[in-house]
Amino acid sequence: MSSRVRILVAFLLNLGFSIFEFIGGAFTNSISIMSDALHDAGDAISILVSYILEVKSIKGKNNYYTYGYRRYSVLGALITTVILIIGAFFVIISSSIRIINPSTVNYNGMIILAVIGVVVNLVATYVTHKGSKLNQKAVSLHMFEDVLGWVVVLVGAFVIKFTGFYIIDAIMSICVSLFILFSALKNLKEVLDLFMEKSPIDIKVIEKDILSIDGVKGVHHLHIWSIDEENVSVTLHVVSKLKDFKVVKSRVKEVLKKKGITHVTVEMEEESEKCESTGCE
Template identity: 40%
Template sequence: MSHHHHHEHGHDHTHHHSISSNLKVAFFLNLSFTIIEFIGGIFTNSMAILSDAIHDLGDTFAIGSSLFLENYSQKGRSKKFSFGYKRFSPLSALINSVILLAGSLFIITEAIPRLLNPETVDARGMLYLALAGIFFNGLAVFRLRKGENSINQRAVMLHLLEDVLGWVAVLVGSIVMLFVNLPIIDPILSLLIAVYIFWNAFKNLRQVMHIFLQATPDDVDIDKVKSALESLEEVQDTHDTHLWTLDGNYNILSVHLVINNNMRLSELAELRMKVNKKLKSYHIDHITIQFEVPGELCELEKH
């Protein structure tokens, strides 16, 4: 089951093309709109718009990096990166989470003083910006829905849908402020949006750190894998089992199997097939096995 990269390239160029062209459109829509937002937030004196702008900036980065990585991480392995380029994807998620954490903290520190003495905001300007935001993001979501579904693209779509929700909040707030003089609505909205961004960025950061620190992936239970291996009659024992993930999707297992003394190479090959078959349902993409005979003191056990 361990995929070898050289034959995988031919057949998926077309759908990558549609993915990246969709992501490109979404990226430029988002980028240009983020710039409009920052300017608009300053002119309308609205923290809520600024916090939405930060959210959008994060998404622009996420889309941009997934555009870059969608092509980059497809490259096979190289001498320098023997595992391939899949780790570049969590790397961009790491950078993105840090941007969002910093941005949301900035908004929170700016918004709290405004709760105490709210400043007047241009509610009409906010209304127009919110409508534009819903339109732009809606357009980007619509564009992405047409394409093939890659994990990247789904993630980006969810980001954009979240943005639409942020804009709906701003829209409602600005309509209320048009009729009622309640400028405190603005910092309240911006705090809600910022806390939401902070919480999500924090969750992402945790996941990404798990990947970098080589924690076992969430979708595979290492004890179940061990007992599945030990249930094979040829396998007496397993140890030194390592299970980690390259990018949250591509999982790798390395394991030492203790087997009967007198197995031939051909039988070992058969056993390897059995192991692969046994673990097929466990979402493991790459398996490395070291065979040992009973009583052979594994190097690693001595330490």
Template identity: 45%
Template structure:
């Protein structure tokens, strides 16, 4: 029987003492690169489009905020404008790196550039955490010494802020919900939208009553909410970099479907991870019947990969072996 290794991974855990007959290397790599490239454009492109819209919306509103802060003489709005400027830089970075992540695989990055997407999400989340800490630092003194503000000017800017940031959040929500990068940016914009909701509520109250302490209280509550979600998103990003098993992977279902394929006796050494938090990658050893022909091995591999695609596993590495080989990796 021909023993075949489908695709080499970066882990090298497929290597063992067995003798293998490989597929033609150029044919396999060409297919793999085509798959990665097509896969990237099938679900990443809408993300870059959404990030582009979010970037320009945030950039334009930052300019409006800076002008509005000067006209209303409001340090709160000026501080938020500076915060939004940081958001704009973060979104611009996310947009650039998401586009970069769409590149197909090459000699330097065999799995393509998809890791640049969670890298951007990591940077965005760190900026978000720093921004939230800055809000704490600026807001706590105002709890002790509340400052008077131009309530009418704040109300007008708050309405515009809620509208602009709300549109950006809705645009991102309409895209790929599996993109960690998009989630991080959406969290940025949600923070801004909620912040302006707080400003809106506070400005309406302050139009009728002199209670400026409302603004810092709402700001602190929003900062706590954003910090919680930022750390949650950061944990998901770190799991991608540490190659943890993706949460949406169901090992039992995967085993059940693969074992139903003709000539498959058992499977072991199943490894699953993700490059970008969206598409899953899997390698495994298949124990198959003795004396299968090359054509049967080829058909078997095709059937396994086809089954895995229906389970949202886009990249599969296979090693075929028989019971007589006695694989050392069997647990």
């Protein structure tokens, strides 16, 4: 199945399911099903956003977007993650209100809905789980949480059926939301690190490798960043002991290539030369 079809299937499943859950949640008076409904509505929006941005991200470079549009994929991950976090907060607040003001739920209805929910969401997880990019990871994470959400509804419904402990419905939806919140915050940090141009590699390690090259006297203005977590760029100034820069330069590029860095800009300097660049002291 192509990724476009996979995303479309996931979008339609979530949209359809969220409507189904809103009705089911109202019918059973279950806050955990209502939470899932909200969660799925958020997922449907997220999937659409990340799909549009993922398609945009593969567009080539132009006169202004000199790296191409690869960061649109990261932007998709950011939006998706933020939707997830807002949804989790919303559920935690409404579930807390339910704990303060408990009300009865239709547990038999919950059991039927939960069984359908687990099956449908497992299928959706399966069709979207491939792909390692942040954006795809965020979508797949949503799907997995939906399965978890429904398992919780199922367990909760059985507990209510046998013990009459109604607030378990709200307690469990808070637990699921906390779990979602935790993984979403972890994802958010990864995405923000990219936007903040944090180096994906410890630059001391790179610096050491370059200094150990025969003919290299020093290295400075070493900057490493990534546009989309897959392509790593570097700029650096290398002070050469040799008059023949070409040899040293190709050795530097070789070392960086071994580290997976292929977008390299090197400025070569002679030992006696005074570096004029400023801005990163």
